[in-house]
Amino acid sequence: MRALTLTALLLATPALATPANNEWHAKAREMLKHAVEVPTVEGRNKVPELARWFGDQFKAAGWADSDIKVVPYEGAPGDKTAALIVRWPAAVKSNAKPIMLMAHLDVVEAKPSDWSMDPFTFVEKDGYYYGRGVYDIKQGATAITTALLELKANGFKPKRDIVVLFTGDEETAGNGAQLAATQWPEFKGLDFGLNSDGGGGAFAADGHDLGFSIDTAEKTYADYSFSVRDSGGHSSKPKPFNPITELSAALVRLGAYRFEPMQNETTRSYFQERQKVEKGPLGDAMRAWLANPADGKAADFIEADPGEVGLTRTRCVATMLNGGHAQNALPQLAQANVNCRIMPGVSPDAIRDELQKIAGSKVQVTRLDKNETSYASPLRPDIMKAYTDSIHVMFPNAPIIPTMAAGASDARPFRVAGTPVYGVDGLWIVVPEDMRAHGRDERIPVKAFDDNVDHWVRMITAVAK
Ligand SMILES: [Zn+2]
Incomplete structure (x- = not known):
């Protein structure tokens, strides 16, 4: 793995010069x-x-x-x-x-x-x-x-x-x-x-x-399964409870959910440096959030910027979906994979519990890996x-x-x-x-x-x- 995560900090310096003979x-x-x-x-x-x-x-x-x-x-x-x-x-x-x-x-x-x-x-x-x-x-x-x-x-x-x-x-x-x-x-x-x-x-x-x-x-990588089960039946006789409908509703709630914004020493220093060169509304949001870590609105504004996404909190997103077993049968199982990138110091088990609350009692949320908390x-x-x-x-x-x-x-x-x-x-x-x-x-x-x-x-x- 190797990825640069820098965004524009403007400062003129000559880049390519002649290599020394050494x-x-x-x-x-x-x-x-x-x-x-x-x-x-x-x-x-x-x-x-x-x-x-x-x-x-x-x-x-x-x-x-x-x-x-x-x-x-x-x-x-x-x-x-x-x-x-x-x-x-x-x-x-x-x-x-x-x-x-x-x-x-x-x-x-x-x-x-x-x-x-x-x-x-x-x-x-x-x-x-x-x-x-x-x-x-x-x-x-x-x-x-x-x-x-x-x-x-x-x-x-x-x-x-x-x-x-x-x-x-x-x-x-x-x-x-x-x-x-x-x-x-x-x-x-x-x-x-x-x-x-x-x-x-x-x-x-x-x-x-x-x-x-x-x-x-x-961040800590973790995958979770959202699964909903039922006994199924003939699709000509729909039942009030349908795993696909239930799972869909849970995933819509997940999509709208925002985890608590968090700062750590690294991201604080990062935003300190970034705000020096960000003059517009993004810079204002960085300054506001640094001054008041409880300012969730400022964090949300930063998080919405494609260059800063993922830096203000844990993020979880649905990445795979499957369900049902025949076109004319009520589903017995609907399942989604939810991938999370968890803030350092936060345990993947705690995120599981939070996901379970979002998903509701009809959806079973299970961890799919054993990744441990990174600090x-x-x-x-x-x-x-x-x-x-x-x-x-x-x-x-x-x-x-x-x-x-x-x-x-x-x-x-x-x-x-x-x-x-x-x-x-x-x-x-x-x-x-x-x-x-x-x-x-x-x-x-x-x-x-x-x-x-x-x-x-x-x-x-x-x-x-
Ligand atoms: Zn590498």
């Missing part, structure tokens, strides 16, 4: 090329090979064998995948808790017939790198690896353990992150994680700087500062905007377990032209990739020195 940028390019050309798609079982290859890069750079581990595991059914775990122990014994650096090695499928080039052949053209995964998120795995190699070569001595986690099924089952967060010993007692699969910057095609986001929270990561000053400082080295005026993602990433099981995770990637793209994650002709600006390697060197230095 041996680490060359090394990173070579690694990215290799990574893209191993097709780590679900079911092709290529992730273990790429995980071993990244492990070998660390080994060649002087990491001990005992600090490099490729852990095979089962991803989605039939998917034999693996995670790479690399430890860089603190140079001297320290009481500081270890930190984690994250990326994933798997990519979403890409068909050559859908692309204007082979998706698994790395191409450099007109200032861009092309290939499946260059954006999501082989560039992140490569930038983190290059930064660590560069730091080691330059004699950097970490004051705390750094643990790398590259998973192999983020795009599908997410089992690697789940196992790491709950079972693998390397990830016990972490202070926090930094995820390359989140955050990053955007520029408009005219060079306007749209700002850099730092992902500090995500927003606190906006730690040390991490906010490290990220802001590093981005400002490249773009001194870029707004830094904490964001809450509507989808889930490998950060999720860690946030569920109480470990804060920050999406702090430094890659930037031109929007909307370069928003091609999971899509056709995925690409990143060469300069942005070089910038991101340098950014990770600064980030790791700031939090581990």
Whole structure:
């Protein structure tokens, strides 16, 4: 998963400049090329090979064998995948808790017939790198690896353990992150994680700087079934109670229902930044809501904006419907799927109870997954500062905007377990032209990739020195 959630924050900054000539940028390019050309798609079982290859890069750079581990595991059914775990122990014994650096090695499928080039052949053209995964998120795995190699070569001595986690099924089952967060010993007692699969910057095609986001929270995904049953009968003899009619009425009530507006530290900071550049009625609503979180009208106005939808509350929407079994029979069952994106800190069970009240006693509301409550990561000053400082080295005026993602990433099981995770990637793209994650002709600006390697060197230095 990787999606930019930035909206217009206007600030003129030159976007595309000439890449500097730098041996680490060359090394990173070579690694990215290799990574893209191993097709780590679900079911092709290529992730273990790429995980071993990244492990070998660390080994060649002087990491001990005992600090490099490729852990095979089962991803989605039939998917034999693996995670790479690399430890860089603190140079001297320290009481500081270890930190984690994250990326994933798997990519979403890409068909050559859908692309204007082979998706698994790395191409450099007109200032861009092309290939499946260059954006999501082989560039992140490569930038983190290059930064660590560069730091080691330059004699950097970490004051705390750094643990790398590259998973192999983020795009599908997410089992690697789940196992790491709950079972693998390397990830016990972490202070926090930094995820390359989140955050990053955007520029408009005219060079306007749209700002850099730092992902500090995500909504919890949950599905619910609404079902209504009856004994049925002949449709020539209708009965007062009809499951399809009853379900329809419940779904109409759901469609009109608005969950309680909520703010958290992340969304408050987000709207603080947003209102600075929103001059019109939307900006007024943001200012009113920030001043008075009980102002539901202002929250509703914000929520109605397509760029802000989902940011003021839990949202639930009917996504699938079926019912009845014959054209001339009274239905015995009518069923709908209701998909919810729940505010951090709110439990999916509590939302079930609320949905049951909306649906009424004739409708049975059931949870369809076991997803646990996700928690927003606190906006730690040390991490906010490290990220802001590093981005400002490249773009001194870029707004830094904490964001809450509507989808889930490998950060999720860690946030569920109480470990804060920050999406702090430094890659930037031109929007909307370069928003091609999971899509056709995925690409990143060469300069942005070089910038991101340098950014990770600064980030790791700031939090581990
Ligand atoms: Zn991703």
